[in-house]
Amino acid sequence: ATPTAITCALARLNRQGILIKNSQALETLPEISHIVFDKTGTLTEGQFSVSQVSLLSTQYGEAEVLNFIANLERYSEHPIARAFAPYLTEPLQLQQVSVAVGAGISGSWQQRQLKVGSAAFCQLSEVSNAMVYLVIDGEPIAAVELSDQIRAEVPALVAKLQQQGYRLGMLTGDSSEQAEQISQQLQLDFMVKGCSPEQKVAQIQQLIADGHKVLMLGDGINDSPGFNAAHISVAVHSGADLSKNQADVVLLKPDVSLVLDLVAGGKQSARTIKQNL
Numbered sequence: 001a002t003p004t005a006i007t008c009a010l011a012r013l014n015r016q017g018i019l020i021k022n023s024q025a026l027e028t029l030p031e032i033s034h035i036v037f038d039k040t041g042t043l044t045e046g047q048f049s050v051s052q053v054s055l056l057s058t059q060y061g062e063a064e065v066l067n068f069i070a071n072l073e074r075y076s077e078h079p080i081a082r083a084f085a086p087y088l089t090e091p092l093q094l095q096q097v098s099v100a101v102g103a104g105i106s107g108s109w110q111q112r113q114l115k116v117g118s119a120a121f122c123q124l125s126e127v128s129n130a131m132v133y134l135v136i137d138g139e140p141i142a143a144v145e146l147s148d149q150i151r152a153e154v155p156a157l158v159a160k161l162q163q164q165g166y167r168l169g170m171l172t173g174d175s176s177e178q179a180e181q182i183s184q185q186l187q188l189d190f191m192v193k194g195c196s197p198e199q200k201v202a203q204i205q206q207l208i209a210d211g212h213k214v215l216m217l218g219d220g221i222n223d224s225p226g227f228n229a230a231h232i233s234v235a236v237h238s239g240a241d242l243s244k245n246q247a248d249v250v251l252l253k254p255d256v257s258l259v260l261d262l263v264a265g266g267k268q269s270a271r272t273i274k275q276n277l
């Protein structure tokens with residue numbers, strides 16, 4: 001490849017708000033057949049708010065339940081955690097707090113074992129639409145529904161990428177019905193919900209084993225394993241520390257549709273390189 005063609009392409013993409021950290025990615029771009037999206041913060045805004053609390057026990061009231069969750073969420077950097085911050089009414093001295101990425105948080109308070117997180121993490125069966133559960137001493141206490149919005153630019157992005165022949169899928173740790181609703185609304189080609197970070201990797205590896213070239217798009221928050229498994233990884237601007245994520249490509253503006261400019265840039269530089277051979 002001619003270094004000047006690549007340098008020009010990198011500079012042009014940079015002006016559009018796309019930072020290519022690994023220039024090999026530019027050469028692989030024209031071969032990509034499948035684009036895999038993370039849900040939270042990538043297809044959606046990642047700005048959660050609490051929409052409903054279902055009490056599963058009569059032991060605690062709603063305000064108390066939300067205060068327990070908010071106290072545990074102080075230890076998490078997940079976008080879900082921010083939704084509970086307004087409900088912290090009384091700080092609790094928690095002990096032995098441990099955060100399980102893509103799953104939840106556990107800790108103890110006055111000899112009681114608290115767990116907040118997915119149904120799988122809390123070892124509970126799903127309550128319709130709930131994304132977060134609270135368990136105390138093994139007893140189910142509450143199921144919380146959270147709402148999040150599809151990013152405004154995403155429906156048009158999905159349609160355009162499909163017109164260009166890409167197969168699009170969503171891999172999400174969310175196991176609620178909202179995951180299905182989003183996938184149906186966007187008419188994605190495939191979707192796997194309730195994935196642990198390891199299961200996301202296994203899904204990507206399966207696509208690769210089937211002979212596909214995979215680009216993974218995420219917000220860079222707990223996406224590193226999937227990023228490493230894909231041929232190309234792209235992190236959407238999320239306000240998170242850029243140096244922390246290992247993505248090949250970083251979108252510098254909070255606009256996922258820059259992916260269209262990215263794939264166009266990859267194809268254009270491949271043409272320029274061929275002409276110059």
Ligand code: ADP
Pocket residue numbers: 038039040073076077078080081101102103104105116117118119131132171172173174175195197222
């Ligand atoms: P996604 O794949 O949509 O980005 P994650 O893998 O980050 O989702 O999280 C998967 C699921 O784990 C969430 O839907 C939620 O049920 C649970 N979870 C993860 N982090 C937290 C947290 N800080 N508090 C409560 N639940 C959490």
Ligand code: MG
Pocket residue numbers: 038039040041219221222
């Ligand atoms: Mg995520």
